[in-house]
Amino acid sequence: MEASQPTLAPFAHVMFCKRNPADCQADGRGDVSVQATPQALQTIRAINGEVNRAIRAVNDPPGPLGDVWTLAPKKGDCDDYAVTKRHRLIAAGIPVAALRLVVARTRSGEGHAVVLVRTNDGDLVLDNRTSKIRPWGETDLTLMKLQSGEDPRRWVAPDQALALRR
Template sequence: MTTKTFLKAGLIGALFSAVAAHSALAFPANMTTDGPTNPPVGHYEFCRSLPQECGSNPGSAAPGVLTREGWKKILEVNYEINQAVTPMTDKEIYGVEEHWAYPDKVGDCEDYVLLKRKRLIETGFSPADLLITVVLQPNGDGHAVLTVRTDRGDFVLDNMRNKVLLWSETEYTYLKRQSEQNSGRWVKLQDGRTVAVGSVSQ
């Protein structure tokens, strides 16, 4: 399936369905943060090797305005990278447990997120609105997704699905994410739906 065919499947209209559903949700459209926390080890090492990607983000107070064109770019990037990269563990690729890097043809969840973030920045999104986020899957395993902050809510780009959902529509427990003020710093998240216990060092 090409990107064009994928987008014609009615997914651009999903934005308006999601917005219409906001009034029925018991959760805020945007996540609630709860103070600073330690970055994942992999991201700390990534920032040491590429410090230019982990600095302060000007103009980060309010989420960006989500336009129809912006939504189209989000869907395109999520789909294209999900199709282009084959999932493999860091152990299989690098022979180590944890290594964050831009993927070529293979990568794990963090690598998908790094590349999606980079591509969306290149299309004009603010780094302050593209936040690497650590979650727990229902089975308790750690996972990483990309959160896109917008004035219509926090949307999640995930290598496990092509559909882009509001954070509160996913099955994950949200633990922590990059700070919108500084891409090298991290903040805790208040999930609101469940009690998140502990943290993971993805």
């Protein structure tokens, strides 16, 4: 998927970066893709499943002060799953520049956060609502904004020519 219009980062992500600066550093590789080898895909699947099982799903309290993005909590919401998966994927050797946090809307209109892994075979979505890893085009999500591949502190919004990589 391509998005190029600069937009504001979610406030909760800004606060997450203040608390976890190492998780918001660029790796200097620019915009890259992961080779979708069996080993890389197995690593991605394993981390997705482990994090989905490790965190008990609960919603944040309502209001802007309730939305806190936290690494590896015992219970949390979609953004906690997403930042934890991203953190674990980076620790497993997946390049920072191939990972994106995504803020989207579900088919029912609910705000949702996921991790997108850019591969040479297309963009894959790691979602806490399912153990299946799907190409972006096979999800029920509508993109609102996502992290830049070049700088994890920068976020971009879809432009008129949104291109999905399948």
